[in-house]
Amino acid sequence: MTETAAQILQLDPDRLFPADPTIRALARELYEPVADAPIYSPHGHVDPALLLDNAPFGDPAELLITPDHYVLRLLHATGVSLGDLGRGDAATPPDGREIWRLLCRNWYVFAGTPVRYWLESQLAEILGVTVRPSEESADRLYDELSELLQSDEFRPRTLFDRFKINVLATTDDPADDLAAHRALAADPTFTGRVLPTFRADGYLDPSVVGWPDRLARLAEAAGSGTDSYRGLIEALRARRRYFIEHGATATDNGPFDAWGTPLPDNEAERIHAAGLAGTASVEDGVAYRRNLLYQLAAMSADDGLVMQLHPGVHRSHHAPSLARYGTDAGHDLPAVGGYTEPLRRILNDFGTDANFRLVLFTVDETTFSREIAPLAGFYPSVYAGAPWWFLDTPAAIGRYRAAVTDSAGFYKTSGFIDDTRAFLSIPARHDMSRRTDAVYLAELVATHQLDLAEAHTIAQDLVTTIPKTVFRL
Incomplete structure (x- = not known):
């Protein structure tokens, strides 16, 4: 079959580079030395069992569509049911071929989005596809x-090596036994580094349904009681030590807001008891959550685990979809965020502590220049996290650099994070960031704000030295 030009999938080597020939040439020169640099992925959600089992991927839909909430949400926005995309627990799940046809039939809806960039990169560069997805090409x-x-x-595992992933961090519940991590670390045939990340969000709010059950599982894992507030604190400390023993260098924290406000012990104990009894109010839950966020910061100042903080997300916005299809189905949405005042107590107590490190992420990009960059530009402990989630796009990455560099420079930023469950998209996401950063640096060189040699050094540091340093890798 001979394809027309419109049907051919071919990536331009200068994609994302500007039309101006001078800046394009500079961007190309800055990008080429880092194009194949190793990947440090200090914040992601790939299941470590994927690498432990090393089983073949089931089919294209299972690999590229079902685990990627970016893909799910745009298809859902066109009227495609999440159940038809393989989400939920239907008695007869949809066939992978039918899911794939839905993507190909709706390929046009991804035009101009970073999702199209990632999908095309995966198809062309990793899987060798030369035909653009469409209704006609779907089955083939x-x-x-x-x-x-x-x-x-x-x-x-072969792809892990091919992608040149030096470090891959996962996201793990404090009660997780980390069996997959232990097995990978003990396997002499696997030479990569897969590190757990401590995420305690499920333990912060005693007004949420299921909190006592989660505490019971944590108590079993920690080998100590969680029937008191002090018991919970000690159990969390014990599990952090366990994670550190298994290679963890960071925690991941996603509360609704960034307030860290300690409570008197007797008040925390009162709310804890109410939570176990199922009588904690919403107001109790907020106060307890904000107190525990402060306590987690104190623990990071003590044990050195890098504290990642990304508040300001409306989780599972569509209640019927949550009930039917579960979490991470594409309907988490941005909320307005704030950092300067909410973090005042934490930063007054730990902001100049050499052992404390805080990486701030946001889905509200107005906070980059107004709050995150100025905080990172003063406090030694604070770093401006890379654009993520709704902001990990070429345009938003450029705006991030312009917003943050004035106050914090390059070396108080985190390096790129891919924040993904979609394993094959990792190199595509990092490549997009490297190209976009090359464009920003090229513009500084072209306007004589930076010389070319230093721009080369910064481009290299953004993908190696900076993420290794910030996340203590």
């Missing part, structure tokens, strides 16, 4: 990719 591509994914060269 599905058959070709299904066969390809059964080959040894597309098993997870």
Whole structure:
């Protein structure tokens, strides 16, 4: 079959570079030395069992669509049911081919989005696809990719090496036994570093349904009681030590807001008891959560785990979808955030502590120049986290650099994070960031704000030295 020009999938080597020939040439020169640099992924959500089992991927839909909430949400926005995309626990789940057809039929809706950039990069650069997805090409591509994914060269560990991933961090509940991490670390045939990340969000709010059950699981894992507030604090400390023993260098914290306000012990104990009894009010839950965020910061100042903080998200905004399809189905939405006043107590107590490190992320980009960059530009402990989630786009990354560099420079930023469950998209996401940063640096060189040699050094440091240093890798 001979494809027309419109049907051919071919990536331009200068994609994302500007039209101006001078800046484009500079961007190309700055990008090329870092294009194949190792990947440090200090914040992500890939299941470590994927690498432990090293089993072939099931089919193209299971690999590229179902685990990627970016893909799910845009397809859902066109009227496609999440159930038809493989979410939920239907008695008869949809066939992978039918899910793939839905993506190909609706390929046009991704035009101009970073999701299209990632998908095209995965298809063309990793899977060798040369035909653009469409309703006409859907079955042909599905058959070709299904066969390809059964080959040894597309098993997870082979791809891990091919992607040049030096460090991959996962996200893990404090009660997790980290069995997959232990097995990977003990496996002499696997040489990569897969590190757990301590995420205690499920333990912060005693007014939420299921809190006592979560505490019971934590008590079992920690080998100590959680029937008191002080008991919970000690259990969290014990599990942090366990995570550190298994390679963790960071925590991940996603509360609704960034307030860290300690409570008197007797008040925390009162709310804790109410939570166990199922009588904690919403107001109690907010006060207890803000207190525990402060306590987690104190623990980071003590044990050195880097504290990542990304508040300001309306989780599971659509209640019917949550009930039917569960979390992480594409309907988490941005909220207005704030940092300067909410973090005052934490930063007054720990902001100049050499052992404390706080990386601030946001989905409200107005806070980059107004709050995050000025905080990072004063406090030694604070770093401006990379644009993520709704902001990990070429345009938003450029705005981030312009907003943050004035106050904090390059070396008080985090380096790029991919924040993904979609394993194959990791190199595409990092490549997008490297290209976009090359453009920003090229503009500084072209306007004589930076010389070319220093721009080369910064481009290298953004993908190696900076993430290694910030996340204590």
